[in-house]
Amino acid sequence: MVSLMKWFKKTASDVEVEEELGFHLDSLYEHFLDQGLSREDALQASQSRFGDVTQTKRECVEIGKRSRPFMRVLGLLFSLMFVAGVIVRVMRPDLYIAHLGDVLIMVAVSGRLLLYVRRLSPASFFSIDRARRPLNLVDRSEGPVTAYDDNKLTPTERVIFRKQ
Amino acid sequence: MPNARTDIMQGTLELLILKILSREAMHGYGIAQRIHATVDDLLKIEDGSLYPALYRMEERGWLMSEWGVSENNRRARFYKLSRTGRKQLKAQSANWNRVSQAIARILQTA
Numbered sequence: 001m002v003s004l005m006k007w008f009k010k011t012a013s014d015v016e017v018e019e020e021l022g023f024h025l026d027s028l029y030e031h032f033l034d035q036g037l038s039r040e041d042a043l044q045a046s047q048s049r050f051g052d053v054t055q056t057k058r059e060c061v062e063i064g065k066r067s068r069p070f071m072r073v074l075g076l077l078f079s080l081m082f083v084a085g086v087i088v089r090v091m092r093p094d095l096y097i098a099h100l101g102d103v104l105i106m107v108a109v110s111g112r113l114l115l116y117v118r119r120l121s122p123a124s125f126f127s128i129d130r131a132r133r134p135l136n137l138v139d140r141s142e143g144p145v146t147a148y149d150d151n152k153l154t155p156t157e158r159v160i161f162r163k164q
Numbered sequence: 165m166p167n168a169r170t171d172i173m174q175g176t177l178e179l180l181i182l183k184i185l186s187r188e189a190m191h192g193y194g195i196a197q198r199i200h201a202t203v204d205d206l207l208k209i210e211d212g213s214l215y216p217a218l219y220r221m222e223e224r225g226w227l228m229s230e231w232g233v234s235e236n237n238r239r240a241r242f243y244k245l246s247r248t249g250r251k252q253l254k255a256q257s258a259n260w261n262r263v264s265q266a267i268a269r270i271l272q273t274a
Contacts, residue, residue, distance in 0.1 A: 017215075020192065020241045023234070024211060027193040030236075051210035063219040 013064035017057055025050055075112065082108035177209075177217050178226075179260060182245065182253040185227065189244035191234060192218060218243055226252050 028046035037045060047053070085104030088097060184190065184198050195218075196211040221227045226249035234240040245253070 016241070019239065021212075021215065023191070023238055023240050024193045024196070026238075027234075027236075028211070049211055051212035053212065056212040056215055059216040060219050063216060063223060066223075 014061055017060045017064060021050075021053060021057055021060070025053070078108045078111035081105075081111070175256065176260075177213065178221060179253070179256045181214065181217060181221065182226065182249060182256065185243055185245045186250065186253055189242045191232075191240040191242050193240070195243070221249070224248075 025046055028049055029042050032042035032045045033039070035042075050056075081104050085101045085106075085108060087101075088104060089101030180199060181195060184195050190198070192214050193211075196209070196214055199209055218227065218229075222229055222243070225246055227243045228246050229241050229243045231239055232242045
């Protein structure tokens with residue numbers, strides 16, 4: 001049951017995104033430490049240089065999920081199963097065959113519901129195995145994460161270049 | 165001189181990434197460092213903005229990624245250009261040159 005809940009909460013792409021962004025943040029932190037900054041200043045500088053970690057992760061996980069071919073195929077399979085169940089139910093109203101149609105429809109609906117709920121599960125950046133990460137970086141972004149703007153771009157997609 | 169924030173279209177960042185990866189495979193941190201090293205006196209970019217762009221480009225088939233070991237012995241995801249990505253780089257570079265020439269011409273003559 002616990003492992004099932006874990007599967008709901010975290011997908012392979014969540015873990016990979018966390019590891020990838022964590023590597024970047026850790027590398028930035030070490031870079032600023034090498035430049036002579038104190039631990040606190042290096043931490044702040046790395047977070048400032050990176051930007052909104054939570055938003056970035058959220059977007060990456062979302063993009064990663066929609067592009068995973070296995071999930072797409074699974075979704076398609078459930079859709080086909082639903083259609084097959086409806087056809088069987090309509091065309092062959094014999095009792096036993098009708099049950100088969102009902103089973104197909106139920107499995108298909110449950111499967112689609114499962115995929116939908118799984119996509120809803122929020123990705124949590126700080127719940128990874130801390131033993132793997134030597135640094136304890138905390139997202140200190142201030143203010144609410146803004147939503148899509150008029151151009152349908154998220155804050156991270158709107159690349160901000162600052163001219164000095 | 166006060167700082168000016170300029171929103172650059174998403175495609176510009178993709179062009180930068182394509183160009184940087186045309187030379188060698190790199191992880192996201194390496195790409196960010198290369199950008200900073202090249203244009204840091206002119207523009208500054210938030211490193212985090214690279215990742216949605218990288219993921220999107222991989223989704224489109226312009227990039228391929230695989231996990232490897234970084235120079236400091238840590239696991240990192242390395243990106244490299246696909247054949248489609250190289251074609252995109254060529255097309256986007258040509259487009260960028262055309263647009264920048266047109267804008268420069270307008271700024272000079274208008």
